[in-house]
Structures are given as structure tokens and as C-alpha cells.
Amino acid sequence: MVSTAAPAPGNRKAGRARLGRIATITAAILVTLAFLYPVIFMISISFKLPKDIFTIPPKWISEITFDNYVSYFHQARILPRMINTIIVAMGAAIISMVAGSMAGYALSRMRMRGAGVMGGLILASRAVPPIALVVPMFLVARKLGLTDQYITVILAYVTFLVPYVVWLMRAFFKSLPKELEEAAMIDGCSRIGAFFRIIVPCSLTGMVSTLIFCIILAWEELLFALILTNDKAVTIPVAIAGIAADTEKGGLWGPLAAVGTLTVLPVVIFALAVQKYLIKGLADGATKG
């Protein structure tokens, strides 16, 4: 009697725990889907004809068209703008990576007077709003005839990327064992040699995730690009802002979705491919520093 009665409440308890688990997992999946929906919606709109976009109730399944990609691609010169964005994003990310990692290394490992103040100032510059920089940048670039050129946009992006890289890489270098370069230096390496031969190869994971963050941040930057470019060097976000402003008349949903998809897709694939580093870099960047 006792032995048969005893497992019953336990079973019920276990059953309730399992039910709770299933409910939590279902909720997690639903929340994730809700967050993904706008992106799915954008991709689906990009393949629809206007008559299937502007209908009530919304059509879930419809004819597939590539019109939105083809027609606007040429008109808005999407390809050259894509190339501009790639050049600017890569250029700014690489320059910031080199300058920022070196400074981050000096701040984390070397003895120098004023290191604390210098580090503090560089980190504080993360708080400078870009809007406080745009007027002079525009005026000076105009005076020097440098508006609408890659180098101007790249240098403007360096202002927010370098402090970011210094912040992340300083934390990363701090977490490496000090014996690494001390051993190299006892063997006759100079500080600079130890940095490039020992520290950089050991920090590749941290550097790759930081580089990816930089590329993404530069890829989607709008304010500086809006002010410093007008034709040759226009980046994709500027082009999108133009199309988005046009939708006020209604009608450019398809092209906007198509260009949006083209902008987002490479970054999404990129981000998913390196998601492990990315998530780790994100967490480290926030909690160390």
C-alpha cells in the first residue's frame, strides 16, 4: 500500500515541472519568432508585387517577383554604394584596429606616466556625441575639398571606433598571462617584437570579434555619411534614408525592403558565422573595462 502510494505525488510533481519546462521553451521560441518577424516580413515584401503588398488582409503567399531588386538596383545605384560602404567600413575598421590595439596594449601592460589619465580620456571619448563633431568636420572637409571622399568618411568613423577598440582590447590583453611576453623579452625580443610576434597571434580571437564589431558599426553608420558624402562616396544607409523618406508618398515599400534585405543579409550571415566570438566579445566588452 505504502509503496504504491508514495511515488504518486512525486510523479505529479515531476509532471508539473516538465509541463513548466515545456511552457518556458515554447515561450522562448515564440519570443524569438516575434523578434525575428520584422526581418522575415522585410524579406517577404522584397519579393512581392505592389498589388500583393498593398492588400488587406495581408497576403502570406503570393507571386514571387525580383522586380524590386532589379528596377531600383540601377536607379538608386545600389551596387556602387554597396562597394563604397564595404571600402569605408573595412578601411575604418582596419585603421581603428591597428591604432586601438596598440594603445590598448600600452594601457594594459606598460608602465608610463599618465597612463591612467590617458586611458580615462580615451574611454571618456566614447561619451562624445557625434553631433558635436559634425559641424567642424563638414566645414573643414569642405574647405580642403575633401567632401565626398572615402578617406574623410573613414577618418570620421575612426572617432567612434578607436575608443571602442581601445576599451575592448585593453580588457582582452589584461586577461592574457604576463609570462607570455616576459619570456619572449628575456629571449631577446623587444617590446614591439614581443607585441607583434607573441601577443597579436595569441589574441586573434579577441581581435577578430572586435574587428567584426567595428565593421558592423561602420556598415550601418548614418549621421557622418549623411553629412560628408553627396554623390561618389554615398553609403548604403544614406541611400536607404533617401528611399525611406520617399515612402511618405507611399509606394516604395518593395524597393526599400529589397535594399534593406541586401544590406542586412551579408551582416546577418557574417554575424551568424562567427556568433560564438561575437557573443563572447559582446559580454566581455560590457563587463570588463
Place this chain on the structure above:
Amino acid sequence: MSVSTRTHRAGAGKAPARGSGPRAARRFRLGEPGTAWLFMTPALVLLAGMLLYPIFYTLWVSFSDFDLALFEPVGWVGWKNYEMVLRDPGFLESLKVTGIYLVVALPLQMILGFAIAFLLNVEWRGRGVLRALFLIPMVVAPVVAGGVWRMLLDPLWGVVNYTLGLVGIGPVEWIGDPTLAMVSVILIDTWRWTPFVVLIAAAGIMALPGDVYEAAKSDGAGRWQTLWRITLPLLVPVMAAAFVVRWLGAVKMFDIALAATRGGPGNATNVVNLYIYEKGFRSLEFGSASSMATIVLIITVVLTYFLFSISRRLENRW
């Protein structure tokens, strides 16, 4: 992480003294400051030229008359631009709008982010996949996010209003009504940025020490008690850090408002960055734009300093 760092450092400090005496240690430190400054040079040159110089230039423009014919600042006018700006209702309103956005959006994103992180933390096979998918909204360019949400929230053809109509609500003027336009901007911003908080929170939750929970369980603590008394206090440093990073991004908010509402209707969603941009580059009032930018710069730096020191204190205490 910090624990292992500390042990490494302690070990490193002892190593040279034990090995080849203090002289050897001093020898490879000689010339250290020089090399350090050499390492700092590229970053310092870039920041001096592209950050420090523009800030002083902005200050200069803010105190001078801007000659549109010469297209440069001429003549010192003292506080004139500042007096004008502080009497400009548009600027004061944009500060208020920015304040409302920050006060509503940031706590909302923090709470949602941590709540979702707890949901995602249940152990099952798909956990990694869901977490990876949460990266996606984060890498959607804000200007694209603004444009897409404008479609979703369209009063006539938007999916949101259609869905609300099914349960008898609406039609809602998401973009046309001043209050709802603000709600929309915050909604879009929250969609775009909550995943960032989720990922940081999830990493923080994963890093919690397991033995504390076993102790709590053997002491008979309930689930809510564990959450309030143990988990949340342990997560305070992560929360503080996530909040600071989120704050640094939010004070720069510009593109979502530009793409979704263009600051409208009226000035209802005109965040200060957008207002200054329009003043400077549409009305070509560079003097006023520069004084406004200077005011924003000072407010931002002061508030960031406060947040940083609070966050530092919280991180050290726990």
C-alpha cells in the same frame, strides 16, 4: 575571469625576482615609457585630429557669428548663440523628447532583456540556436529598422493594425499621433536593442556560480526567494555594465527617428541629435547648431561620468 587575471599577475610579479634578480627585471623595463608612448601615438594622433580638434572648433563656432557667404565663422559674439538657443522652444522640446525616450526606453529594454534572457536560459537542445537568432535584430541597420517598422505600423496597410483589427482594436494612428509616434519610436528602438541586453544578460546568467544555488537549495530556499535574494543581486554588476553600454548608444540616437518619423508629427519625436542636424544642415544655422551641440556634449559627458561612477561602485561592491 578577473580571478584568473589576478593570479597571473601575482605570478608574473614574482617570476623575475626569483629567476635572474632585480637587475634583469629592470633592464627589460628600461625605455618602457618611450615604447609605451610609441604604442599610443597612432591612436592619440587620430583622436586629437578627429575628436579633440573638432570639439574645440565646435566651441569656437558656437561663440562666433557664422558668415554664410564666406562659409566660415567670423567674429566673436560671446553668449549670443547660447542665449538664442536657450530661448528656442524647439531645442528645449527636443531635449525633453530625448529625456522621455531615454527614461522610458532604457529601463524597458533592461527589464525585457533580462526577462527574455531567463526564458532563453532553460536548458534544451535549441538553446544555442535561439541565442544565435537573437543576434539578428542587433545587426539590422537602424535606418533599415526604422523603414521596415514604418511599413509594419502603417495605419492603412500595416500588419500591426490589421492584427489589432482582428481583436477589435483600431485603426491606430501609430505615426500620425504625437504620443503614439513617440511610442512607435521607443518600440522600434526596443526591438532593435533588447537583443543586445538579452545576450549580455544570458552570458551573465551562465557565468553565475553553481555552488551558491546548491547551498540555497539545501537550505530550503524557494524559487522566488532564490531569484530575488541570490540571482538578481549577483547579476547587479552585469546589469550596471549593460546599462552603461546601452546608455552610450542611446544618447546618440538619430537614425531610427529619422527613418521612422523624421521627428514628427510636429516635434513629437524630434530627438536632440535630429533637431541639431536639421538646424545645422537644413537651415544652415551653424552657430546655433554648434551651441546646441556644445550643450548636449556637456550634458552627456556629465551624466555619463555619473553613470560610470555608479556602475563602477556597483561592480566593485558585489
